[in-house]
Amino acid sequence: AMQSIASMTAGRPFFGFRPGASSDFAKIPIWQAGIDHILDVSNYDSKQQLFFVDHTVTGLGVFEVVPQLPMRKVRLRKENGEFDEVFKRDYRRGKVEIRHRHPLEVWVDPSAPSLQEATKVYDETVISRSMWEQDYVQVKNPDGTPKYKNTDLVRPGFLASLGESDQIEYRDYDQKNKVCISKFQDEDNDILRKYANGVLIYDGE
Numbered sequence: 001a002m003q004s005i006a007s008m009t010a011g012r013p014f015f016g017f018r019p020g021a022s023s024d025f026a027k028i029p030i031w032q033a034g035i036d037h038i039l040d041v042s043n044y045d046s047k048q049q050l051f052f053v054d055h056t057v058t059g060l061g062v063f064e065v066v067p068q069l070p071m072r073k074v075r076l077r078k079e080n081g082e083f084d085e086v087f088k089r090d091y092r093r094g095k096v097e098i099r100h101r102h103p104l105e106v107w108v109d110p111s112a113p114s115l116q117e118a119t120k121v122y123d124e125t126v127i128s129r130s131m132w133e134q135d136y137v138q139v140k141n142p143d144g145t146p147k148y149k150n151t152d153l154v155r156p157g158f159l160a161s162l163g164e165s166d167q168i169e170y171r172d173y174d175q176k177n178k179v180c181i182s183k184f185q186d187e188d189n190d191i192l193r194k195y196a197n198g199v200l201i202y203d204g205e
Contacts, residue, residue: 062106062115068095119187124180129156132179136196148194148201154179160198173197 072090075083105124112118127135132154139147153160157177158170173180182195194202 062101062103062108063098064101066097066099068097070095121185122182123185124182126175126178126180129177129179132156132196136181136201148196150199150201151196153199154196154201156197158197168199 070090071087072092073085074088075085077083101123107122108115108118109120112120136148137151141147153168155170156179157173157175159173159180160168160170163169179196184193184195185191192202192204193200
């Protein structure tokens with residue numbers, strides 16, 4: 001123990017990491033940078049008061065349950081005696097899927113004691129241009145008005161932001177021809193906002 005303390009105070013220590021799988025090699029620089037930062041802010045004390053938790057490396061542990069859409073093939077008899085084969089939704093058997101969300105796509109209020117008690121949540125999903133047109137641009141309210149606003153300002157494959165003169169500026173998005181749907185929900189203030197590639201398309205209270 002004394003030798004370890006002496007080595008800590010003698011100079012900058014180095015910690016190596018042994019990857020358990022080939023995919024872990026890309027995570028080593030992240031761990032090394034995190035450990036170095038903790039040592040720096042702790043002034044290399046023999047007892048560390050801080051610890052390093054990196055959700056990007058270890059995974060946030062956020063799972064969601066979503067309904068699956070099972071299909072079935074149905075044969076329909078035609079007047080000439082032949083059959084047409086069509087695919088229809090199979091409502092006879094319900095299915096759900098449990099999937100892990102990428103930690104950079106989900107943000108939960110860190111002050112919440114548990115996921116059930118979190119009142120502020122951020123979530124984002126990347127969709128294709130066709131899904132954007134179908135699920136957002138063409139959606140109408142019962143009175144015929146568009147459900148989402150500013151859809152004409154959204155450009156698939158480009159992120160929007162306000163410039164110095166409050167004009168919308170666009171920059172390339174690494175998801176080509178895609179739209180990132182971001183949703184922020186604040187239950188305390190009864191706020192639900194949705195953005196598409198940085199453009200506010202829904203502001204509900």
